[in-house]
Amino acid sequence: MTRPHSLRLAALLGALALTTALGACAPLIVGGAMIGGTMMATDRRTSGAQIEDQAIELKSLNRIRDVLGERGRVSTTSYNRMVLITGAVPAEADKAAVEQAVQRVENVRSIVNDVEVMGSPSFASQSNDAILTSKVKATFVDARDLSANAFKVVTERGTVYLMGRVTEREATRATELTRGISGVQKVVRLFEIITETELAELQPRPAAK
Incomplete structure (x- = not known):
């Protein structure tokens, strides 16, 4: 019998694949990778935490896109609900807006905002x-x-x-x-x-x- 968390994982990864396909040209990057069965078993987070981190990254991407548009290039990586934000934006106001956007995502425990105010990397x-x-x-x-x-x-x-x-x-x-x-x-x-x-x-x- 398929377990409920397996169904949630399949649905979430399907959404990730769709979002990536639709936003292939967008300058925003989700830090989490697809979770294979072996890696999920050896990851020291619980399966629930792994799924939650994937959801945080997806929601963060959408929130950042709303406030940043096409300005800059930003990546988010969530591990056990700690979110690392990296990349580059053109203004301090953009850096602050990105962090505030991630703060509004459900289940985020803490944020490390290492976004630089500079031109996009080559x-x-x-x-x-x-x-x-x-x-x-x-x-x-x-x-x-x-x-x-x-x-x-x-x-x-x-x-x-x-x-x-x-x-x-x-x-x-x-x-x-x-x-x-x-x-x-x-x-x-x-x-x-x-x-x-x-x-x-x-x-x-x-x-x-």
């Missing part, structure tokens, strides 16, 4: 950021002492933002690895720190024989 800059994000993720996958799926990585103008529910040990290790990657200008930690005991409780339990 295609080369955006491409470089995408490459850096891929490098960071690949480095986490290669690290035997980290669970790559515990982290969300966002890069803007060479600054790498790290989000996730991790221990202080994992946070320190991930930060060190990221700082060692060529091209990374700065690392911003937006972690929700948990204890080693809490981490042990989050690990999948072996199936009963």
